[in-house]
Amino acid sequence: MAVVVMQQASAETPAAVSGAIGAAGLTVRRVPLGEGTTGPLGLGDVEGLILLDAPGPADTVTPALVRAALAAQVPVLALGGGAELLADSAVRAAATGAPRGCPEPAPAAVTDPLFAGHEPPPTAFRLGGSAWGVRSTGEPGHPPDATCGETMAQLLGRFAELAAFRAEHTTTRTFFTQRADAWEERFAYQAPAYAAAVTRMRLRPGTTAMDLGCGTGRAMPALRELVGPHGRVVGVDVTPAMLSAAARHGRTEHGHLLAADCTRLPVPRRSVQGIFSAGLLDHLPDPRAALTEWARVAARDCVLLLFHPSGRTERAARHGRPLDPADLLAEHNLRPALTATGWRLDEYEDASGHFLARAGLVD
Incomplete structure (x- = not known):
């Protein structure tokens, strides 16, 4: 450094x-x-x-x-x-x-x-x-x-x-x-995958949903569709340039954009019913601190959906390396990390075309 x-x-x-x-x-x-x-x-x-x-x-x-x-x-x-x-x-x-x-x-x-x-x-x-x-x-x-x-x-x-x-x-x-200015165009083809993943959250109309590490806010239209006109959608990212790009692409029509650290959210306890996060958790310096913070803001019936538009094997091959057994997103690592921070892993899919993990708060 x-x-x-x-x-x-x-x-x-x-x-x-x-x-x-x-x-x-x-x-x-x-x-x-x-x-x-x-x-x-x-x-x-x-x-x-x-x-x-x-x-x-x-x-x-x-x-x-x-x-x-x-x-x-x-x-x-x-x-x-x-x-x-x-x-x-x-x-x-x-x-x-x-x-x-x-x-x-x-x-x-x-x-x-x-x-x-x-x-x-x-x-x-x-x-x-x-x-x-x-x-x-x-x-x-x-x-x-x-x-x-x-x-x-x-x-x-x-x-x-x-x-x-x-x-x-x-x-x-x-x-x-x-990379912010070209991000939306570069990954526009992934929009259907994001929409399909958000649907798996099965959120009720009128609830509050957050997209953490939202980038240009590609999940926000689908989240708005789920929570309806009386619900609330918030896209959170630590890079203002990505939020500016999100605004240019009309994401403010679907919700609010917030520049914030996802490990220190300016959000009250128990106030969020849906948390969507794509390609973020395993890149954070302290993933467990993030999961603990997300559990703090989560309502009792909150759904956490971790997503990536490609599977772990596909991503490893793209970067020319084998699968890492220490990868946080491997089920044998992710499940105990979620459990230790107040979450319960309900669904886990590491497919050729996507990665998806759905969790809820421990009762």
Whole structure:
């Protein structure tokens, strides 16, 4: 896991920066800026960005990378000249009508996770909940070293800890953000399989159903069909870009879209009668924590349906590997995982054309 530090090629990475990143268990990837240099071309294994300088006039890669980081909610800390780059990137993204949008700069607050109850510097601003900038307060041409001082060291330390804490979500958002625009078209052929799987939930009209890890919301029309006009459908995903794509494809006609972590749902206890989840559970860092949270929000008669439009053998072959006996979705692993978290496995199908597991709460 790495934090990219962008600064002029002639400058050394300040010890306060590398020290804070190392203390959080992350590594530094230095990207020199200046004539003849370019920034990284992607965010594949990047957990955060620290911008210490602005790019030169010929550098078109760096501003584009910053805008991509903002869209994917990669944690960003920009200091001095880097803060001007961050603010300018947000303005340009808004002006060009970026399809995923971009938050507008706002004054930083003591409630921001980066400041942890401490009063932020008067020149500090934030962009949404993942990017912050601290502008220079020095005389023109002689800005102070933005990484010096005890306050700045604490700020760097908190940022590195935040980047490490959010690493799992950052990786997910980065992966799906760059694929969100083409996701619906790429997998449109799977729509009938999703509809058939949802039907197996046998939900009553007027009930509440959630699609966890909904992506572009392909299950939401079928869920709406089950619960009827007086029921409630909620699509939940941790990647805002996927929810934006879902909205563009009309999923808000079938229910509400919610950006949230499926292991910490902002939903009352015992309030959901149907939980649908496709291709999510076995990719979570702590599946049992997720199942426990889903049991918390589940009503007594709740149905949990785990689904994938291809079977385990088919997926393993597609990736060129044998079936893994430790696979969570293998029945001998899934059944005890469900039992330990309050669920009872009622139906299990690992067929050539689909995977489906239907469960209810333990009485």
